[in-house]
Amino acid sequence: xxxxxxxxxxxxxxxGELAPPLLWSAxxxxxxxxxxxxxxxxxxxxGALDAAWERLDAELDAPRPRPLERxxxxxxxxxxxxxxxxxxxVLRRSWLAAVTLVLAMSVLTARAGHSDTLFLVVxxxxxxxxxxxxxxxxxxxxxxxxxVAPLHGFRLLMIRTVAVxxxxxxxxxxxxxxxxxxxxGALGWLLPALALTATGLALTPRFGPVxxxxxxxxxxxxxxxxxxxxxxxxxxxxxxxxxxxQGVAAGVAALAAGLLFLLRDRFDRSPSPFRGGAR
Amino acid sequence: MSPASLLLPSAQECRMxxxxxxxxxxxxxxxxxxxxxxxxxxxRGVTGLLGPNGAGKTTLLRVLATAVPAxxxxxxxxxxxxxxxxxxxxxxRELGYLPQTPGFHxxxxxxxxxxxxxxxKELTDRAARHREVRRVLAEAGLDEVRGKRVKKLSGGxxxxxxxxxxxxxxxxxxxxxxxxxxxxxxxxxxxxxxxxRAGEDRTVLLSTHQTxxxxxxxxxxxxxxxxxxxFAGTPAELTARAAGRVWSSTGRDPGAKAGWxxxxxxxxxxxxxxxxxDLLEPTLEDGYLLTLDGDxxxxxx
Numbered sequence: 377x378x379x380x381x382x383x384x385x386x387x388x389x390x391x392g393e394l395a396p397p398l399l400w401s402a403x404x405x406x407x408x409x410x411x412x413x414x415x416x417x418x419x420x421x422x423g424a425l426d427a428a429w430e431r432l433d434a435e436l437d438a439p440r441p442r443p444l445e446r447x448x449x450x451x452x453x454x455x456x457x458x459x460x461x462x463x464x465x466v467l468r469r470s471w472l473a474a475v476t477l478v479l480a481m482s483v484l485t486a487r488a489g490h491s492d493t494l495f496l497v498v499x500x501x502x503x504x505x506x507x508x509x510x511x512x513x514x515x516x517x518x519x520x521x522x523x524v525a526p527l528h529g530f531r532l533l534m535i536r537t538v539a540v541x542x543x544x545x546x547x548x549x550x551x552x553x554x555x556x557x558x559x560x561g562a563l564g565w566l567l568p569a570l571a572l573t574a575t576g577l578a579l580t581p582r583f584g585p586v587x588x589x590x591x592x593x594x595x596x597x598x599x600x601x602x603x604x605x606x607x608x609x610x611x612x613x614x615x616x617x618x619x620x621x622q623g624v625a626a627g628v629a630a631l632a633a634g635l636l637f638l639l640r641d642r643f644d645r646s647p648s649p650f651r652g653g654a655r
Numbered sequence: 656m657s658p659a660s661l662l663l664p665s666a667q668e669c670r671m672x673x674x675x676x677x678x679x680x681x682x683x684x685x686x687x688x689x690x691x692x693x694x695x696x697x698x699r700g701v702t703g704l705l706g707p708n709g710a711g712k713t714t715l716l717r718v719l720a721t722a723v724p725a726x727x728x729x730x731x732x733x734x735x736x737x738x739x740x741x742x743x744x745x746x747x748r749e750l751g752y753l754p755q756t757p758g759f760h761x762x763x764x765x766x767x768x769x770x771x772x773x774x775x776k777e778l779t780d781r782a783a784r785h786r787e788v789r790r791v792l793a794e795a796g797l798d799e800v801r802g803k804r805v806k807k808l809s810g811g812x813x814x815x816x817x818x819x820x821x822x823x824x825x826x827x828x829x830x831x832x833x834x835x836x837x838x839x840x841x842x843x844x845x846x847x848x849x850x851x852r853a854g855e856d857r858t859v860l861l862s863t864h865q866t867x868x869x870x871x872x873x874x875x876x877x878x879x880x881x882x883x884x885x886f887a888g889t890p891a892e893l894t895a896r897a898a899g900r901v902w903s904s905t906g907r908d909p910g911a912k913a914g915w916x917x918x919x920x921x922x923x924x925x926x927x928x929x930x931x932x933d934l935l936e937p938t939l940e941d942g943y944l945l946t947l948d949g950d951x952x953x954x955x956x
Contacts, residue, residue, distance in 0.1 A: 455781055459774055517760060518759065521757070526776060
């Protein structure tokens with residue numbers, strides 16, 4: 377053997393505190409080096425074995441992560457964040473299945489009717505609804521415990537919002553790919569989706585977790601009806617899906633995100649049913 | 656004694672180290688005063704909160720747990736003032752809360768659920784967190800079912816999961832909203848064990864309908880009605896309110912505020928006894944009933 381494991385590392389190894397990649401090389405080396413094994417035996421502290429057994433026991437005892445958590449862990453999400461996300465109601469299969477179904481139907485309608493309008497109208501509403509359904513007393517069974525937890529309510533909301541947005545936008549983008557005939561126009565829902573979601577959240581402290589997204593969703597449908605009525609016969613796209621409309625959507629999304637940030641502390645209290653919003 | 660005397664500490668309060676202190680708490684729901692000028696002081700140990708339905712017990716607990724802000728008044732918990740964002744967060748770090756209807760993610764196991772709550776309580780180090788989760792699950796007697804899904808557990812077991820979640824992170828202030836409701840006698844006994852142990856070095860506020868819980872567990876008791884505190888003192892003091900006001904008779908006594916035929920065939924009456932009545936030893940329940948029945952101004956400790 378041309379080299380030996382440093383004694384300090386062997387002590388850490390004995391305590392179970394040596395981290396990879398040093399751990400791996402120490403493991404491999406110890407198998408073939410009697411000298412290092414002797415040093416290891418000498419530095420082995422009494423009680424270390426018990427501690428190691430306890431660690432092993434705890435490891436065997438810890439629940440095996442569910443598929444969603446495993447996927448998140450594989451994507452590099454921290455273990456505790458993955459557990460928080462696993463408790464998000466809308467990341468469950470039922471919600472994802474519903475979103476897929478709605479998108480599939482609007483894609484089929486678009487392909488049959490040669491118009492992507494229905495898809496563009498529906499797709500931005502899905503992330504809005506998804507985010508609305510991922511928090512709040514009506515949908516989160518542990519809401520009361522969550523509110524009084526020291527983890528900042530806004531942080532939890534943002535973790536869940538980002539997860540729902542990523543899932544929703546990915547499914548929407550996949551659906552958009554199924555409409556190749558409409559080119560980039562089929563992605564026109566993305567910015568409105570962000571604008572609606574951010575506005576819905578920003579209005580929540582004032583109008584509550586049900587009122588705000590409902591009002592924003594209703595506003596979106598009303599806006600499209602008005603845009604449809606105002607559309608001149610030559611126009612193919614509704615106003616929100618034109619270049620100018622997309623610019624407005626981006627502006628609204630940025631403004632709402634700023635407002636949301638300013639109101640972040642308001643997500644720290646339970647909404648009172650008699651006062652209409654979180655205080 | 657005037658209502659203002661509520662604000663004056665009793666002899667017992669003078670002896671205890673105050674950990675939770677509230678003054679003038681008020682909260683309205685529409686026109687209803689859910690809390691009406693509530694002031695209190697709590698120290699270490701288990702304090703029982705008794706009162707009929709709609710008395711404002713849950714509202715008081717939710718305010719003290721920072722789930723809802725009060726319209727009026729102020730309070731501190733272990734020196735932390737929830738009026739500021741910083742104080743609120745510090746308070747929440749010291750808080751264990753079992754809500755009246757605790758919710759669960761039904762697909763989680765007790766281990767996963769308590770682990771989830773531990774993360775909400777900022778225990779991010781996995782090894783330390785899992786150690787803590789194992790500790791509280793053992794404390795709540797859930798060792799054998801920690802791998803089962805919560806939706807497959809009985810109501811009593813779920814209640815224990817919620818208690819374990821409240822205990823995680825070793826909080827200094829435990830708020831328990833009717834934790835023994837719907838439990839069978841054996842489960843209730845186990846709950847009392849855990850709560851009594853928790854109260855040895857913490858401040859525990861326990862809302863309950865069971866005067867028995869208070870008699871067996873609590874070193875202090877508050878009685879609420881109509882959004883106000885009607886009594887604050889020791890269980891013995893509450894019992895003493897009924898001294899000389901419980902008597903036995905062979906027939907129904909029209910002077911009794913409450914009276915019922917006991918298993919022995921005689922009537923047990925609570926109220927204003929007639930001259931020469933056969934007086935009985937009062938219970939905490941008698942004191943509680945008379946406190947609810949009395950004039951708020953005279954029922955302070």
